[in-house]
Structures are given as C-alpha cells and as structure tokens.
Amino acid sequence: MIIVKERLNTLDIPTLFSWFIIYSSIGWIYETTYCYLTTGKILNRGFLYGPYCPIYGLSILFMILLLTDRCKNIVTLFLSCALVATVLEYISSYWMEMVFNRRWWNYSNMMFNINGRVCLGASILFGICGVLFVRYIHPAMIRYIRNNIPELQLRIANKIILVLFVIDVLFSFRMSLI
Numbered sequence: 001m002i003i004v005k006e007r008l009n010t011l012d013i014p015t016l017f018s019w020f021i022i023y024s025s026i027g028w029i030y031e032t033t034y035c036y037l038t039t040g041k042i043l044n045r046g047f048l049y050g051p052y053c054p055i056y057g058l059s060i061l062f063m064i065l066l067l068t069d070r071c072k073n074i075v076t077l078f079l080s081c082a083l084v085a086t087v088l089e090y091i092s093s094y095w096m097e098m099v100f101n102r103r104w105w106n107y108s109n110m111m112f113n114i115n116g117r118v119c120l121g122a123s124i125l126f127g128i129c130g131v132l133f134v135r136y137i138h139p140a141m142i143r144y145i146r147n148n149i150p151e152l153q154l155r156i157a158n159k160i161i162l163v164l165f166v167i168d169v170l171f172s173f174r175m176s177l178i
Helices: 004-010 013-039 054-067 074-100 120-148 151-177
Strands: none
Touching (some): 013 151, 074 120
C-alpha cells in the first residue's frame, strides 16, 4: 500500500489529472461494453464526446485519495467505496438535470432506487469495483507507469490530453445547452 504522506507529497495536479483521465476512460469502456452487450449497439451514453465518463474518474479518484490508507477492513472499504460512488452519482445526476434539463441515466425501473438517480444494485457494483481499484488495480498501475513511461513523455501526453479534454467539455456544454 502507498503511504499517505508519500502519496500526498508526490501528487500534483498533472498526476491527479492523469489518473482522472485514465479512470474516466476505463469507465467509458465499461459503459460502452455494457451498452453493446445489453442492446447490441455501440452507444456513447456519456455527456462528453470523447472516450471518457468523468463520473467514473472522479469516483475512483475520490476513493483512492480518501480511502486507500483509512479502510484496512475489506467490508469497510466496500461500504465506503459504495457510499462515495453513490453520493457522487446522485449529485452528478441532480446537477446535470438542473443545468441541462436532461437525465443521462435513470434507475426508476430498478429495485431500491432513490428518485431514479441511484440504486442499490449499482451501488453494490461500484463498491466491488472500488475495492478492486483501491486495493489492486491502482497500485499495479502506479508501478507500471513508474517503471515504463518516462516522466517527460507523461507530461507531454498530459498536456495534449488536457487541451483535447477542455475542447470536448466546452463543445459538449455548448451542444447540450442548445
């Protein structure tokens, strides 16, 4: 496990942005795959046009930053991850509906939902995925990136992706408000 002091001393905005983009892209891959398997169609269910779902990136980033060294017990980690993801999902759903007058997801047909914004099944899945990311995937990715990608290349890629991401956000906001 990464020690909190070491992690906080080495985390900067570009590093956090890298993790946000990586995990947002993994979320997009998950959503696209899920849609394909359930509908037989490749759909972009996200708000943005690019290959990322920011709710996943933010959720996993919050889980890593808040829970990595605080939750040693697997059950506590699972419940905490589920809570973090559920709260962020509810806030995101509410905010997006208020700003754009549109819902990107609706769990109304699922059991144990709250206003169709979140549901128990999704929360359980997010809790399981959160445990996997916090305990196994994120530490493995840190090791892989540190050992295989030179810092300069990472910084250059980060800047290019940041520009593309900002353009996507601005374009998506503009198109959603029309």
